[in-house]
Amino acid sequence: MMNKANQLLSLVVFPVLCLGLSVPATGSEPSGRAPFGLWLWSAEAEKSAFNAVIEREGKTWSATLDGEPIVVSVDGRSVRLGNDEPHYFVGELNEDGTAIEGLWHQQSTRLAYSHMVTPVTLSLTGPQRWTSPVALQPRPFRIFLDVFEDEEGGVAAVVRNPERNQIMRATRFRLEETSQNAWDLVAGSGEREIRRPLTRTEDGLRLDHPWFDSALIMRQARLQEAVGYYPRPPSKTPATYTPPAQLKDGWVAVAAEDAGFDRSRLDAMVQELASADPRVRRPRLIHGLLVAHKGRLVVEEYFHGYDRETVHETRSLAKVFAPVLVGALQKQGATIGGDTRPIPGVLAEAGETLDDRRKEDITLGQLMAFSSGLDCDVARPQSPGNEDNMWSQDAETDFWLYASRLPLLHEPGERYAYCSASINLVGASLRAIGGKPIVDLFDELIAKPLGFSTYHWNLAPNGAAYLGGGVYMRPRDVLKIGAMFAANGRWKETDVIDPAWIKEATTEVIAITPETTGMSPEDFSNNYFGGAAAYEWRIDEVRVGERTYRSYEATGNGGQVLLVVPELELTALFMGGNYFQGSIWGRWRNEIIGGHVIPAMTAQP
Numbered sequence: 001m002m003n004k005a006n007q008l009l010s011l012v013v014f015p016v017l018c019l020g021l022s023v024p025a026t027g028s029e030p031s032g033r034a035p036f037g038l039w040l041w042s043a044e045a046e047k048s049a050f051n052a053v054i055e056r057e058g059k060t061w062s063a064t065l066d067g068e069p070i071v072v073s074v075d076g077r078s079v080r081l082g083n084d085e086p087h088y089f090v091g092e093l094n095e096d097g098t099a100i101e102g103l104w105h106q107q108s109t110r111l112a113y114s115h116m117v118t119p120v121t122l123s124l125t126g127p128q129r130w131t132s133p134v135a136l137q138p139r140p141f142r143i144f145l146d147v148f149e150d151e152e153g154g155v156a157a158v159v160r161n162p163e164r165n166q167i168m169r170a171t172r173f174r175l176e177e178t179s180q181n182a183w184d185l186v187a188g189s190g191e192r193e194i195r196r197p198l199t200r201t202e203d204g205l206r207l208d209h210p211w212f213d214s215a216l217i218m219r220q221a222r223l224q225e226a227v228g229y230y231p232r233p234p235s236k237t238p239a240t241y242t243p244p245a246q247l248k249d250g251w252v253a254v255a256a257e258d259a260g261f262d263r264s265r266l267d268a269m270v271q272e273l274a275s276a277d278p279r280v281r282r283p284r285l286i287h288g289l290l291v292a293h294k295g296r297l298v299v300e301e302y303f304h305g306y307d308r309e310t311v312h313e314t315r316s317l318a319k320v321f322a323p324v325l326v327g328a329l330q331k332q333g334a335t336i337g338g339d340t341r342p343i344p345g346v347l348a349e350a351g352e353t354l355d356d357r358r359k360e361d362i363t364l365g366q367l368m369a370f371s372s373g374l375d376c377d378v379a380r381p382q383s384p385g386n387e388d389n390m391w392s393q394d395a396e397t398d399f400w401l402y403a404s405r406l407p408l409l410h411e412p413g414e415r416y417a418y419c420s421a422s423i424n425l426v427g428a429s430l431r432a433i434g435g436k437p438i439v440d441l442f443d444e445l446i447a448k449p450l451g452f453s454t455y456h457w458n459l460a461p462n463g464a465a466y467l468g469g470g471v472y473m474r475p476r477d478v479l480k481i482g483a484m485f486a487a488n489g490r491w492k493e494t495d496v497i498d499p500a501w502i503k504e505a506t507t508e509v510i511a512i513t514p515e516t517t518g519m520s521p522e523d524f525s526n527n528y529f530g531g532a533a534a535y536e537w538r539i540d541e542v543r544v545g546e547r548t549y550r551s552y553e554a555t556g557n558g559g560q561v562l563l564v565v566p567e568l569e570l571t572a573l574f575m576g577g578n579y580f581q582g583s584i585w586g587r588w589r590n591e592i593i594g595g596h597v598i599p600a601m602t603a604q605p
Helices: 225-229 264-272 315-331 344-351 357-362 364-368 387-392 399-404 420-424 427-436 438-447 475-486 499-505 521-526 586-602
Strands: 037-042 051-057 060-065 074-076 076-082 086-091 099-106 116-126 128-133 142-149 153-160 172-179 182-187 194-201 204-207 216-220 288-292 296-302 538-544 545-558 560-565 572-578
Touching: 037 204, 037 225, 051 076, 051 116, 060 074, 060 076, 086 364, 099 128, 116 438, 142 204, 142 216, 172 194, 194 427, 264 296, 264 586, 288 475, 288 586, 296 475, 315 364, 315 427, 315 438, 315 475, 315 499, 315 545, 315 560, 344 357, 344 399, 344 427, 364 420, 364 427, 387 399, 387 420, 399 420, 399 427, 420 427, 420 538, 427 438, 475 560, 475 572, 545 586, 560 586, 572 586
Parallel strands: none
Antiparallel strands: 037 142, 037 216, 051 060, 051 128, 074 076, 076 086, 086 099, 099 116, 116 128, 142 153, 153 172, 172 182, 182 194, 194 204, 204 216, 288 296, 288 572, 538 545, 545 560, 560 572
């Protein structure tokens, strides 16, 4: 999943335009021949929006994408469009012939995008004619290089990648001239020194980046492209809070003062986030912040070029869909819950038997609270259940079976170890008890009742939906999950999940401490935030001055944080780009929600 790009190094050529220092970018060179300015490399964008048409005349079927013919094959009610590369559709004509429902597949790429599927329904719009707009997962990939004069008069540089934070193992460098029109980007010293060549060419700047097999040719960025690097476009007036837009997506949008919030406090918060300096060593790279109070959307602010229509990667935040789907199936009358035991069934289906009798006792609750006892630990690179090890091996493409075979290190329920493979195993019970693929269950039980827009789901190698993370969604839709939990399982006028399951799923199962993880205090602080584990949700608290409020949150790498403060009926969502920098985004709960949002709730005592 993390292979280096080589064949995909298509370059988008941008006109040279220096960005003046008066806007928060770089411009005319203050000294020497250093390549001052903001530079950009971008992979060539793939087309991601189409209009699909399928037609039948007698026994003959045909199909087009934006008027261009595409291969179509029909077997009974099964319909397939396209071959395997680069994307294709697999669906089924419903019984009354009014729709063709299925999944549009996008193959994985070398720029760290996984095999994704997008639910698509082509509706009957004429005699034997089915049509639909298709919005596939956009797959941008950008590298920014900002060269500027530092505080001491030297030359410094920052490298940023908004999509993955592939930052060459450092966030900030110094420039050392090696010859005319050639420099080294240098960070650290001694054995830990990082050094990367940078050369001026006729085409721009040639940057050797460790993530790529070929050097990147970078061009100076246009002003409008700089918003991907800076939080907000340059402006002579301070950024201020803007009330969220009222759309037809189920949200009731209200202005701050109408929801009992002090607008001036929110103005100060937005100004702080919009003016964040991306040149510092530990910048906040917040792409979006949304806040709902009592089921109404109050705050919706975006930065770094993102907006409400941008589907954002959720990373491990999407693990929360495991307990969400368990609760939704319960609501439909299915016999599934925290005490369901999946491993015997998974092994039996594969014709295998339990290698350790204790695995029979492992429950969905323990899998969702990361206390199964399996050798599955993100903090131990040698653990066979470590997500990187699971994805890098190709001996077993069925990840449910892979997880079921893992050795048992501890008695179930005794130890905490964060593990994507364990919560992904919940999918085996969802599939078996729900009787449908996981994406179909999610679409029927969650996406449609909550009015979701287009979303894109990550697949395991065998084609099963992956519950370990990686779903792309609109922020407004992700926030609905938190608002539904804050409302005890209700969205608008629909009871999606029973309140009893909401309570169970957000009740502490195991504390997250050095003792429960078996780590030293130092190792523990490098890997975990503390708190306690519920069913994927992590129980913690928000500090507001001398007061604390109980909270629970689902989080994902980079700063994808869905936070619920039950006492205040408050839900917040961060979408971020601080990948692999948990020490930065792990503080947003207290710094921003506790430092700005809750104090702005003037109607609260």
